[in-house]
Amino acid sequence: MNTSRDTLRDFREKMGRLGENFAREVVADDERVRRAKTTFTSKLDGRMAVDLETCIHCGMCAEACHFYEATGDESYAPVRKVEPLRRFYRRELSPLRWFFRPFTRDLTANELREWQPLVYDACTGCGRCDMMCPMGISISRMIRVMRDGLASAGLVPDELQALDNEQRDKGTVFGVGAEELRQCLADLAQQGVEIPLDRQPADVVVLTTAVEVLMFKETLAATGKIMSRLPYSWTMLSNAFDASNLGMLSGDGATQKKATAAIVDAARTCGAKTVVVPETGHAYQALRWEGPNELGEAPPFEVLALSEFIARETESGHLKLKKQGNGASVTYHDPCRLGRQSGVYDEPRQVLGDLGIEIREADSNRRENYCCGGGCAEYVIQRSAPLRQKAFEIKRREFDGTDADAVVTSCANCRVNLMIGAADSGWDRQVEGLAELVAANLAD
Amino acid sequence: MTLLDFARGPALQWSLIIFLVGVMWRLVGSLFYMARRDLARPRHEGSIRDGLGTIATRSLPAPQFEKRIRFQHYSGYAWHIGLFICVLFFAPHILFFESVLGFGWPNLPNGIILVTAAITLALLIALLIRRATNPVLRIISNADDYISMAVVILPLLTGILAFAHIGARYETMLALHFLSVESLFIWFPFGKLMHTALVLPSRFQAGAMYGRRGVKA
Numbered sequence: 001m002n003t004s005r006d007t008l009r010d011f012r013e014k015m016g017r018l019g020e021n022f023a024r025e026v027v028a029d030d031e032r033v034r035r036a037k038t039t040f041t042s043k044l045d046g047r048m049a050v051d052l053e054t055c056i057h058c059g060m061c062a063e064a065c066h067f068y069e070a071t072g073d074e075s076y077a078p079v080r081k082v083e084p085l086r087r088f089y090r091r092e093l094s095p096l097r098w099f100f101r102p103f104t105r106d107l108t109a110n111e112l113r114e115w116q117p118l119v120y121d122a123c124t125g126c127g128r129c130d131m132m133c134p135m136g137i138s139i140s141r142m143i144r145v146m147r148d149g150l151a152s153a154g155l156v157p158d159e160l161q162a163l164d165n166e167q168r169d170k171g172t173v174f175g176v177g178a179e180e181l182r183q184c185l186a187d188l189a190q191q192g193v194e195i196p197l198d199r200q201p202a203d204v205v206v207l208t209t210a211v212e213v214l215m216f217k218e219t220l221a222a223t224g225k226i227m228s229r230l231p232y233s234w235t236m237l238s239n240a241f242d243a244s245n246l247g248m249l250s251g252d253g254a255t256q257k258k259a260t261a262a263i264v265d266a267a268r269t270c271g272a273k274t275v276v277v278p279e280t281g282h283a284y285q286a287l288r289w290e291g292p293n294e295l296g297e298a299p300p301f302e303v304l305a306l307s308e309f310i311a312r313e314t315e316s317g318h319l320k321l322k323k324q325g326n327g328a329s330v331t332y333h334d335p336c337r338l339g340r341q342s343g344v345y346d347e348p349r350q351v352l353g354d355l356g357i358e359i360r361e362a363d364s365n366r367r368e369n370y371c372c373g374g375g376c377a378e379y380v381i382q383r384s385a386p387l388r389q390k391a392f393e394i395k396r397r398e399f400d401g402t403d404a405d406a407v408v409t410s411c412a413n414c415r416v417n418l419m420i421g422a423a424d425s426g427w428d429r430q431v432e433g434l435a436e437l438v439a440a441n442l443a444d
Numbered sequence: 445m446t447l448l449d450f451a452r453g454p455a456l457q458w459s460l461i462i463f464l465v466g467v468m469w470r471l472v473g474s475l476f477y478m479a480r481r482d483l484a485r486p487r488h489e490g491s492i493r494d495g496l497g498t499i500a501t502r503s504l505p506a507p508q509f510e511k512r513i514r515f516q517h518y519s520g521y522a523w524h525i526g527l528f529i530c531v532l533f534f535a536p537h538i539l540f541f542e543s544v545l546g547f548g549w550p551n552l553p554n555g556i557i558l559v560t561a562a563i564t565l566a567l568l569i570a571l572l573i574r575r576a577t578n579p580v581l582r583i584i585s586n587a588d589d590y591i592s593m594a595v596v597i598l599p600l601l602t603g604i605l606a607f608a609h610i611g612a613r614y615e616t617m618l619a620l621h622f623l624s625v626e627s628l629f630i631w632f633p634f635g636k637l638m639h640t641a642l643v644l645p646s647r648f649q650a651g652a653m654y655g656r657r658g659v660k661a
Binding site for chain 2: 044045046047049050051053054055056057058059060062063064068074075077079080083093094095096099103130131132133134135136137138288289290291292293296297298302340341342343344363364367368
């Protein structure tokens with residue numbers, strides 16, 4: 001049931017059409033600047049102020065950036081990507097703004113336009129530079145604020161804006177709504193995998209994403225098989241099944257909050273004690289870390305990534321796995337938002353160990369892992385395909401260095417991006433999802 | 445009033461006032477800027493320990509990155525250490541500190557100080573050239589970067605010249621040395637030299653933020 005080349009091709013065509021027939025809001029330049037400044041002001045907090053005050057422009061962050069490493073283009077130095085934010089802060093918010101204002105240029109709409117490709121195409125917010133900075137500065141948080149500012153200025157790239165609009169207006173992503181989910185679950189039921197929908201109350205609510213429904217039905221099936229072995233009442237919810245958060249990725253705070261609130265409200269109504277986020281890194285960040293701050297309170301349930309949940313259930317003895325590695329070796333790709341930005345390193349490795357599979361670590365792994373090259377929805381932006389492919393070559397080199405049989409990850413978006421990179425460069429390594437490996441080795 | 449009197453008197457007093465008021469102003473303004481509580485439940489307890497840990501670990505480059513930033517990282521350490529040796533262990537400096545603080549400490553031989561100052565100056569000039577020519581550093585640099593380097597280089601340069609009796613007569617060179625140090629005091633709160641005071645809070649908050657998530661930053 002592995003994702004076929006045809007499925008990947010269809011999905012790529014779908015992405016390629018995102019920017020077509022797209023009506024963009026007309027915004028005057030002055031208004032763009034005003035909106036960006038208002039957003040910068042509201043999003044910039046004390047932690048970021050200290051970061052902006054402390055930067056010494058040493059440029060070491062460039063050495064952590066896969067886009068800089070892949071191209072040698074100095075404009076991809078991470079600190080360069082947040083220059084408008086730094087200047088705005090210094091001129092209008094910093095404690096010494098009265099001193100700096102006469103010497104510091106004001107923001108312009110042209111400048112915001114100029115920074116769009118740096119912030120969306122050439123940064124995946126992976127946070128690798130956060131781990132390098134000798135001052136402890138988090139540039140990935142600043143990139144989030146840059147995206148927020150550009151989004152409010154109406155400067156999100158077309159493809160991403162189209163997806164954001166779709167989620168905001170229709171509540172669907174890539175055209176996948178409740179009906180498409182029902183159809184997918186019906187198909188899986190025919191294959192013998194029963195996934196309950198809208199069963200209430202339920203202890204565990206399991207989320208999925210449009211990308212899984214379209215590209216990785218096998219992951220959904222695997223999740224169903226795993227859940228069926230556990231002693232919990234569980235369900236998916238037709239009014240809140242998609243954990244994707246295009247608002248967070250584009251920088252559109254209203255869509256982000258709406259998407260998060262839909263999940264939190266539905267899970268609360270259902271009486272859930274646990275919400276399991278699917279194999280999608282950004283969804284975990286949106287619900288686990290940013291959600292409570294967006295909504296103003298922590299939700300009345302725990303949020304776990306699927307790999308965290310599986311690891312916990314194997315450890316508790318609820319889930320029994322066949323330790324049949326059969327000499328297989330894999331290398332594990334840490335999705336940035338699950339690994340470096342959330343600390344979910346050990347759980348997937350523990351599960352692979354429980355399966356008896358040998359893990360061959362890439363030179364860069366865990367907190368130093370390289371991004372897949374297309375995270376943070378970068379991979380939907382068509383114009384940046386050549387840049388993305390260059391970044392993929394770094395991953396390919398890292399993977400090849402392990403001589404492992406396959407790559408395993410627990411993020412559908414990383415998986416799509418790695419599969420595209422592999423297809424476009426004739427690389428034949430299999431990229432697999434962790435949940436499928438688990439489901440294929442469930443002990444009786 | 446001679447130039448030296450001016451440099452030792454009102455210039456020193458006013459530069460120190462600007463230094464102290466400016467540093468306090470910027471520190472208070474930065475550290476108390478709209479603090480927001482993180483409402484997400486932590487994955488890992490122990491933020492304070494993680495914050496302190498990151499203060500220590502960021503003092504060295506992470507092994508994975510070390511080979512890419514070796515020169516920059518260690519040359520940075522080298523010139524900072526060189527500067528502190530010259531400031532704290534040159535006999536006339538200690539006499540000056542003693543006149544202000546009321547106590548002194550042993551000095552290093554002048555020869556060692558001179559060599560240290562020369563090496564430090566050479567390193568700083570090399571780093572200045574690197575900043576002006578390295579494509580990444582050139583594109584991210586602004587006036588602050590160059591002014592901050594200048595106000596560190598000038599006291600070293602004038603100090604060496606005064607010690608070696610090169611250039612203007614000794615009193616004039618000594619006055620210029622004082623004035624260059626005072627330019628450092630005046631620029632300190634306005635530019636990136638403030639990282640001296642902010643690096644610890646910045647590292648701490650990175651460690652604490654990532655620590656809540658279970659990441660050793």
